[in-house]
Amino acid sequence: MEPFTPFTAPACALDLANIDTDQLIPARFMKEPRSVGYDNFLLYDLRFDENGELKADFPLNEDLNQSCKTILARRNFGAGSSREAAVYCLVDYGVRCVIAPSFGDIFSSNSVNNGLLPAIVSESDCDLLFDAMEGEIKNLSVDLEQQSISIGELSVSFDIRPVWKKKLVNGWDDIDLTMQEEKEISNFQQAYFSRFDWLFNSEDRK
Amino acid sequence: MKRPQTLFDKVWQAHEITRDETGQSLLWVDRHFVHEGSFHAFAKLAERDLKVAHPEQTWGIADHYVPTRSRSLDDVSDKIASVIRLLQDNTKKHDIELIGLDSVHQGIVHVVGPELGLTQPGLLMVCGDSHTATHGALGAIAFGIGASEVAHVLATQTIWQTKPKQLRITFEGDLPLGVTAKDMALHWISQYGADAARGCAIEYAGKAVRDLSVEGRMTLCNLSIEAGGRIGMIAPDKKTIDFCSSRERSPKDEALVHAQTYWNELKTDVGAAFDREIVIDASQIAPTVTWGVSPEEALPIDAHCPDPKEIDEPNKARQIKDSLAYMGLSDGQAIEDITIDRVFIGSCTNSRIEDLRSAAEVLKGRKSLVPGIVSPGSTQIKTQAENEGLDQIFIDAGLDWVESGCSMCVGMNGDLVASGERCASTSNRNFKGRQGPGSRTHLMSPAMVSWAAVHGKLADIRTFKREGEN
Ligand code: SF4
Numbered sequence: 001m002e003p004f005t006p007f008t009a010p011a012c013a014l015d016l017a018n019i020d021t022d023q024l025i026p027a028r029f030m031k032e033p034r035s036v037g038y039d040n041f042l043l044y045d046l047r048f049d050e051n052g053e054l055k056a057d058f059p060l061n062e063d064l065n066q067s068c069k070t071i072l073a074r075r076n077f078g079a080g081s082s083r084e085a086a087v088y089c090l091v092d093y094g095v096r097c098v099i100a101p102s103f104g105d106i107f108s109s110n111s112v113n114n115g116l117l118p119a120i121v122s123e124s125d126c127d128l129l130f131d132a133m134e135g136e137i138k139n140l141s142v143d144l145e146q147q148s149i150s151i152g153e154l155s156v157s158f159d160i161r162p163v164w165k166k167k168l169v170n171g172w173d174d175i176d177l178t179m180q181e182e183k184e185i186s187n188f189q190q191a192y193f194s195r196f197d198w199l200f201n202s203e204d205r206k
Numbered sequence: 207m208k209r210p211q212t213l214f215d216k217v218w219q220a221h222e223i224t225r226d227e228t229g230q231s232l233l234w235v236d237r238h239f240v241h242e243g244s245f246h247a248f249a250k251l252a253e254r255d256l257k258v259a260h261p262e263q264t265w266g267i268a269d270h271y272v273p274t275r276s277r278s279l280d281d282v283s284d285k286i287a288s289v290i291r292l293l294q295d296n297t298k299k300h301d302i303e304l305i306g307l308d309s310v311h312q313g314i315v316h317v318v319g320p321e322l323g324l325t326q327p328g329l330l331m332v333c334g335d336s337h338t339a340t341h342g343a344l345g346a347i348a349f350g351i352g353a354s355e356v357a358h359v360l361a362t363q364t365i366w367q368t369k370p371k372q373l374r375i376t377f378e379g380d381l382p383l384g385v386t387a388k389d390m391a392l393h394w395i396s397q398y399g400a401d402a403a404r405g406c407a408i409e410y411a412g413k414a415v416r417d418l419s420v421e422g423r424m425t426l427c428n429l430s431i432e433a434g435g436r437i438g439m440i441a442p443d444k445k446t447i448d449f450c451s452s453r454e455r456s457p458k459d460e461a462l463v464h465a466q467t468y469w470n471e472l473k474t475d476v477g478a479a480f481d482r483e484i485v486i487d488a489s490q491i492a493p494t495v496t497w498g499v500s501p502e503e504a505l506p507i508d509a510h511c512p513d514p515k516e517i518d519e520p521n522k523a524r525q526i527k528d529s530l531a532y533m534g535l536s537d538g539q540a541i542e543d544i545t546i547d548r549v550f551i552g553s554c555t556n557s558r559i560e561d562l563r564s565a566a567e568v569l570k571g572r573k574s575l576v577p578g579i580v581s582p583g584s585t586q587i588k589t590q591a592e593n594e595g596l597d598q599i600f601i602d603a604g605l606d607w608v609e610s611g612c613s614m615c616v617g618m619n620g621d622l623v624a625s626g627e628r629c630a631s632t633s634n635r636n637f638k639g640r641q642g643p644g645s646r647t648h649l650m651s652p653a654m655v656s657w658a659a660v661h662g663k664l665a666d667i668r669t670f671k672r673e674g675e676n
Pocket residue numbers: 269270314315316335337553554555611612615616633634
């Protein structure tokens with residue numbers, strides 16, 4: 001995974017709470033292989049009408065050349081299902097950071113595993129950011145090292161778990177990290193298997 | 207003296223391999239379920255040429271995409287058939303046991319695990335599905351994970367997690383007649399919000415929880431994620447231990463004795479600390495339904511929808527207005543005046559035998575005014591229901607009795623609610639478009655869905671009980 005570096009890029013404000021994963025990607029698109037580009041499905045039923053035409057009044061549709069790297073939203077973003085496809089949509093679109101007062105837990109860890117920053121801001125800072133965006137697509141800067149977000153004169157700080165910050169900044173992948181713990185794991189296994197012997201009897205499997 | 211521990215602490219500790227300097231723990235995984243949607247994770251393994259570390263601790267279950275009108279892949283679209291085939295191929299390639307379409311054990315993963323005895327107290331279980339918390343009803347730590355994490359578990363049989371905060375929800379007293387585990391969940395989420403348990407492992411406790419059947423407890427734990435909590439647990443008691451001792455894959459003989467000794471130790475010590483406590487008077491819970499597009503937008507059946515004009519806080523008022531508009535409801539409309547177009551009885555929340563019995567009890571000798579489908583949680587439950595004659599009650603009422611799967615809970619297999627249609631559903635999510643683009647979902651208990659079917663509109667199950675009495 002690529003390390004997360006500071007950037008300034010267009011951002012889009014979605015003034016909605018509870019943007020759940022079913023809205024981020026409706027279930028019917030999830031049969032598709034990743035190679036088709038999941039950005040096509042992002043927020044599909046909010047962005048497109050029944051005829052597949054872009055809805056004029058949906059803010060993200062003003063991002064004509066798909067240049068937004070940040071999305072600002074209200075509380076409980078990414079609640080619901082564990083579908084990592086919700087993150088693939090954002091990442092394939094080019095989004096590197098979502099800002100909201102709170103996130104679904106599974107969505108957050110999925111995000112970090114795909115290099116997407118879930119930045120938590122206070123409700124009042126969220127209001128300030130929405131005001132500063134004025135309902136338009138505007139340049140916004142994100143600095144993970146400093147944990148700060150700025151639009152023009154306004155600068156606010158955000159929260160992120162230290163371990164997630166570390167992973168994002170370094171572009172680390174969990175599987176590589178865990179493979180280094182091989183010895184610990186095998187020691188653990190031995191002790192575990194003898195303590196919980198009933199879990200590994202032959203009845204357990206056909 | 208040993209510091210008092212919670213049930214969650216004990217199970218967590220037993221699985222902790224190591225902890226890094228940031229406080230993350232590497233945890234051992236006892237049971238890992240994969241389903242059709244796990245193809246992204248298998249693709250990640252293939253990219254890196256990795257093997258599955260412990261296929262004997264991994265099970266494949268076909269549920270999300272399976273057809274419910276047939277058991278043959280010839281009857282479904284190519285795309286759906288191909289995701290089911292991918293699961294068959296990936297499990298075969300990695301030597302993982304598959305509980306597939308043609309298995310007598312097939313069903314929804316969160317129904318099948320406990321039913322087969324794969325779910326046991328004290329285990330750590332994961333699945334690429336957010337309703338994995340269901341298994342916590344038996345005293346396991348069970349949580350949903352994303353595809354990257356699924357790949358990680360496949361490759362290492364472990365997972366990195368930061369220990370969550372702990373929330374205890376105590377339901378004191380007795381539930382009124384007609385009020386179920388589903389109502390308990392919708393009630394508390396509506397009171398505290400759809401993100402009330404964010405970052406938390408929940409332990410459900412109290413008399414009303416102990417009085418629930420094992421099935422009811424699964425319903426309660428299942429809905430933990432609808433409050434933002436990845437984990438919901440209930441300490442094992444005699445009911446749990448009886449349930450877990452008699453399953454096809456339960457430990458046997460001497461192994462069972464060992465297991466039971468351990469299971470009996472699994473409870474929260476007196477004096478153990480929680481980060482947060484919520485206490486709820488169960489006797490005050492009414493039959494509850496959702497009116498909006500988030501599980502927190504729920505109210506007692508005899509209430510009225512909110513009126514945004516009466517809400518002072520502008521953000522909140524806007525949210526309510528938006529939800530009412532999507533749902534096609536008017537400001538302050540009486541919930542009992544909401545007419546429905548369709549019903550769905552199924553999903554990992556409410557499709558166990560007890561749920562089907564309670565839905566059938568209401569429909570017996572009556573007709574449904576709307577179409578609908580009943581999809582049992584597993585093929586075994588389907589057989590059992592047929593042996594009890596429940597299928598005939600549903601069919602006589604005019605509903606479709608179909609095969610087991612996720613079905614209309616998520617519509618991935620094509621069992622959809624049409625745009626603009628309103629469905630009374632026993633499932634767990636009323637999100638916009640959850641049951642199909644433009645679909646409108648009202649969540650409630652199985653008996654309430656049946657009662658709504660009989661009236662063609664949402665109806666108070668307490669009136670059914672009264673009629674039954676005289
Ligand atoms: S029944 Fe619904 S909630 Fe349960 S696992 Fe299937 S899709 Fe998910």
